[in-house]
Amino acid sequence: MTRHLILPRPDDWHLHLRDGAMLAAVCSESARDFARAIIMPNLVPPVVTGAEAAAYRERILAARPEGRDFTPLMTLYLTEETDPADVVRAHADGIVTAVKLYPAGATTNSASGVTDFDRVRGVLEAMAGAGIPLCVHGEVTDPEVDIFDREAVFIERVLDPLRRATPGLRVVLEHVTTREGVDYVRAHDTGLAATLTVHHLVINRNHILAGGIRPHYYCLPVAKREAHRLALRAAAVSGDARFFLGTDSAPHPDAAKEAACGCAGCFTAPNALAILAHVFEEEDALDRLEGFACRHGPAFYGLPVNEGTITLERRDTPARWPARIATGDGPVTVFDPGFEVFWQVREAG
Numbered sequence: 142m143t144r145h146l147i148l149p150r151p152d153d154w155h156l157h158l159r160d161g162a163m164l165a166a167v168c169s170e171s172a173r174d175f176a177r178a179i180i181m182p183n184l185v186p187p188v189v190t191g192a193e194a195a196a197y198r199e200r201i202l203a204a205r206p207e208g209r210d211f212t213p214l215m216t217l218y219l220t221e222e223t224d225p226a227d228v229v230r231a232h233a234d235g236i237v238t239a240v241k242l243y244p245a246g247a248t249t250n251s252a253s254g255v256t257d258f259d260r261v262r263g264v265l266e267a268m269a270g271a272g273i274p275l276c277v278h279g280e281v282t283d284p285e286v287d288i289f290d291r292e293a294v295f296i297e298r299v300l301d302p303l304r305r306a307t308p309g310l311r312v313v314l315e316h317v318t319t320r321e322g323v324d325y326v327r328a329h330d331t332g333l334a335a336t337l338t339v340h341h342l343v344i345n346r347n348h349i350l351a352g353g354i355r356p357h358y359y360c361l362p363v364a365k366r367e368a369h370r371l372a373l374r375a376a377a378v379s380g381d382a383r384f385f386l387g388t389d390s391a392p393h394p395d396a397a398k399e400a401a402c403g404c405a406g407c408f409t410a411p412n413a414l415a416i417l418a419h420v421f422e423e424e425d426a427l428d429r430l431e432g433f434a435c436r437h438g439p440a441f442y443g444l445p446v447n448e449g450t451i452t453l454e455r456r457d458t459p460a461r462w463p464a465r466i467a468t469g470d471g472p473v474t475v476f477d478p479g480f481e482v483f484w485q486v487r488e489a490g
């Protein structure tokens with residue numbers, strides 16, 4: 142049995158680091174294991190301009206633990222007022238790696254997102270021309286559409302027309318949660334990829350709702366039924382380079398999640414890689430973990446694979462991590478996969 146896996150340092154292609162006291166508390170949790178991360182721009186107010194992204198990047202670098210090799214790859218929050226020239230300039234200057242599309246109202250802090258897709262046509266065309274990827278939160282927000290159907294409906298009503306209208310636009314369908322999402326990505330060869338979270342490989346909707354409501358499993362897109370979870374796992378371990386890791390680690394203070402109207406997001410940064418190794422071992426696919434966590438993402442984004450390495454170790458005793466971490470905004474519960482995990486990342490040094 143494999144006891145050690147030495148991999149190039151992985152990247153996280155979808156991460157929420159927040160700002161202020163929360164950023165200060167959670168940054169090290171990602172910087173420990175990941176070399177780079179695509180940083181989500183859904184702050185309040187959102188990161189909309191190149192100048193705002195540059196300033197946020199500085200705040201992340203200031204929060205980064207000393208001596209850690211961790212590069213934040215910044216994104217801009219697409220609004221109907223976004224200036225195409227600012228996006229292209231920020232990308233050319235190396236400040237911004239991608240642009241994030243949130244349909245207005247789809248998720249946490251998405252009020253400034255897009256309602257009328259015709260109004261962002263110019264930005265999308267400029268991005269296609271400059272090779273700037275669009276990261277997409279793929280859910281419709283139409284209140285008539287059942288929350289469990291919102292991803293599948295988005296693909297049909299929004300994503301496919303948008304891609305057809307903007308040939309050459311590179312798109313990442315983020316945190317894909319359905320078989321429809323996986324199938325759509327598989328069916329389209331060029332310029333399309335998907336990220337998968339660790340928690341969606343582990344939980345289905347029963348984990349959230351059966352036997353009591355579990356707010357720490359509530360995230361968006363919400364976990365779907367078991368058949369979808371199995372489709373996601375199959376995609377993750379398939380070796381298909383269009384699928385790669387984006388944890389969507391999204392910390393919220395416990396008080397905001399354990400509430401009558403709790404907010405969406407799972408905090409997985411501390412244990413994402415350990416759980417991921419467990420999943421790949423269960424699927425008898427440990428040899429494919431490197432592609433999913435370390436190689437497919439850089440290939441899509443046109444970046445080199447990281448030079449440093451990380452060692453994953455399989456021990457005889459279960460890995461331990463704190464149930465919650467302390468932050469200046471109150472405790473934040475760490476994702477509990479609900480089973481013992483024997484893999485862990487070996488501490489550096």
Ligand code: NCD
Pocket residue numbers: 157183248249250278359360361362389391392405406407
């Ligand atoms: C994210 C957050 O908290 O910012 N929440 C989540 O459930 N994933 C927003 C998002 O990525 O949808």
Ligand code: ZN
Pocket residue numbers: 155156157181389391
């Ligand atoms: Zn997210």
